[in-house]
Amino acid sequence: DGVVLGADTRATEDTVVADKNCSKIHYLADNMYCCGAGTAADTEMTTQMIASQLELHKLNTGRTPRVTTANRLLKQMLFRYQGHISAALVLGGVDVTGPHLYSIHPHGSTDKLPYVTMGSGSLAAMATFEDRFKPNMEKAEAMKLVRDAIAAGIFNDLGSGSNVDLCVITKDKVEYLRPFDEANIKGKREGNYGFKRGTTAILSTEVKKIPFDIVSTQVVTSRSDSAMDTA
Amino acid sequence: MESLLPTELWRNGPQPGSLYNFPGGKIAGHNEPVKRTMYPIVTGTSVLGLKFKDGVVLAADKLGSYGSMAKFRDLTRLLKVNDQTVVGAGGDYADYQFLTEIIEQRVIEEECLNDGFGYTPSSLFSWLTRVMYNRRSNINPLWNTYVVAGWQKGEGFLGYVDKIGTAYQAPTIATGYGAYIAQPLLREALEKNPNMTAEQAAEQLDRCLKVLYYRDARSLNKYDLAIITKDGVEIRSSIVSKTNWEIAHMIKGYE
Numbered sequence: 001d002g003v004v005l006g007a008d009t010r011a012t013e014d015t016v017v018a019d020k021n022c023s024k025i026h027y028l029a030d031n032m033y034c035c036g037a038g039t040a041a042d043t044e045m046t047t048q049m050i051a052s053q054l055e056l057h058k059l060n061t062g063r064t065p066r067v068t069t070a071n072r073l074l075k076q077m078l079f080r081y082q083g084h085i086s087a088a089l090v091l092g093g094v095d096v097t098g099p100h101l102y103s104i105h106p107h108g109s110t111d112k113l114p115y116v117t118m119g120s121g122s123l124a125a126m127a128t129f130e131d132r133f134k135p136n137m138e139k140a141e142a143m144k145l146v147r148d149a150i151a152a153g154i155f156n157d158l159g160s161g162s163n164v165d166l167c168v169i170t171k172d173k174v175e176y177l178r179p180f181d182e183a184n185i186k187g188k189r190e191g192n193y194g195f196k197r198g199t200t201a202i203l204s205t206e207v208k209k210i211p212f213d214i215v216s217t218q219v220v221t222s223r224s225d226s227a228m229d230t231a
Numbered sequence: 232m233e234s235l236l237p238t239e240l241w242r243n244g245p246q247p248g249s250l251y252n253f254p255g256g257k258i259a260g261h262n263e264p265v266k267r268t269m270y271p272i273v274t275g276t277s278v279l280g281l282k283f284k285d286g287v288v289l290a291a292d293k294l295g296s297y298g299s300m301a302k303f304r305d306l307t308r309l310l311k312v313n314d315q316t317v318v319g320a321g322g323d324y325a326d327y328q329f330l331t332e333i334i335e336q337r338v339i340e341e342e343c344l345n346d347g348f349g350y351t352p353s354s355l356f357s358w359l360t361r362v363m364y365n366r367r368s369n370i371n372p373l374w375n376t377y378v379v380a381g382w383q384k385g386e387g388f389l390g391y392v393d394k395i396g397t398a399y400q401a402p403t404i405a406t407g408y409g410a411y412i413a414q415p416l417l418r419e420a421l422e423k424n425p426n427m428t429a430e431q432a433a434e435q436l437d438r439c440l441k442v443l444y445y446r447d448a449r450s451l452n453k454y455d456l457a458i459i460t461k462d463g464v465e466i467r468s469s470i471v472s473k474t475n476w477e478i479a480h481m482i483k484g485y486e
Binding site (some may be wrong): 112113124126134148153 | 412414418419477485
């Protein structure tokens with residue numbers, strides 16, 4: 001009677017890690033969240049766009065939005081852009097009809113399945129799901145399975161890394177667990193590499209005053225228009 | 232003795248008429264066929280290997296794909312070299328058959344020498360690496376990925392050789408799609424239980440091959456398994472994994 005969404009936290013620019021702890025689980029509605037793989041800007045802006053459309057729809061209808069509505073809105077937009085918006089999404093939520101999980105591809109095709117994975121680590125995560133998924137799991141078991149699937153991606157795929165974020169959506173509440181599991185904590189520096197005073201022996205000290213003559217004096221007024229000149 | 236007139240005036244030099252392409256005549260120098268593998272024809276998919284406490288297990292499914300067609304469903308992609316070594320192959324099946332003949336002939340020659348020495352897994356691995364790298368350097372590769380598994384000096388051996396000559400040894404090896412799908416599962420299994428028994432290792436490979444059957448579109452649910460221990464090589468043929476399609480009932484439509 002719920003959905004568990006999971007994501008890693010690495011954002012890459014080709015082979016460089018741009019963000020070690022980005023948030024890939026995006027808010028769509030109080031009862032719906034969307035994980036986004038692909039171009040970060042595309043996933044962010046697309047989910048925000050649909051989130052705003054859902055909010056207006058909610059105010060128009062006076063009802064909590066359905067997950068299938070978000071699915072339709074997302075796929076119709078992505079199809080319109082013929083795959084040029086590189087957003088591969090995992091949409092999950094709970095509404096009056098129950099819990100739902102969708103995967104949405106950049107070209108606009110959707111799949112409604114009990115378990116889905118997207119992104120570069122999707123094969124590693126899917127392997128974990130195919131091995132251990134069972135229908136009607138308990139919440140704790142499901143959370144562990146999703147965590148393990150993301151961990152498989154983090155440790156076996158170079159495009160994924162850092163921490164595991166989780167989002168558990170049930171009828172009554174949403175638990176946005178960020179981070180759920182800090183799997184890659186940076187090592188603490190063991191020692192201090194500074195040199196202690198006295199490492200180099202001081203043989204003698206001498207304080208000298210350097211004699212100088214004042215050659216000229218000039219008074220400069222700071223004019224307000226060039227005070228903070230950032231031209 | 233009378234000297235025989237030489238039949239050719241010179242050897243290894245230019246042939247008359249070969250330097251200029253006369254119009255309307257046959258193109259000079261194109262008498263031999265092109266003999267390089269440009270692309271694989273009948274292919275095998277992933278090969279999986281796992282080192283356990285007292286040996287190594289190796290598995291490969293029995294499919295030879297002809298592009299997207301499941302043409303040959305009873306191929307063995309595992310070769311028992313001797314009582315210490317087994318080689319598994321993915322990629323072009325013809326190139327694997329070619330190498331199989333060479334390996335088997337070499338094993339016979341080793342036997343003929345009768346000096347008590349045979350091929351150890353690491354010697355075969357080194358030889359294979361050299362062969363593969365040399366072929367690639369001549370832009371005429373054997374389009375295969377090999378996994379060499381064996382038992383030597385009281386411990387298991389597991390190595391990987393590519394068509395481009397990349398070679399390495401590791402406690403778990405998975406080629407092809409197995410690298411993306413099975414390798415995470417194998418690594419996790421080994422981390423949880425570093426001292427597995429042969430049966431546990433075989434079970435892990437079965438688990439991985441099952442997932443590969445679900446997710447690799449060029450795979451088959453029938454495989455061979457080789458278990459190598461100090462007591463020799465055991466090959467189990469044509470094992471079928473039990474697949475679970477329970478979730479099928481939950482899937483209706485696409486939204």
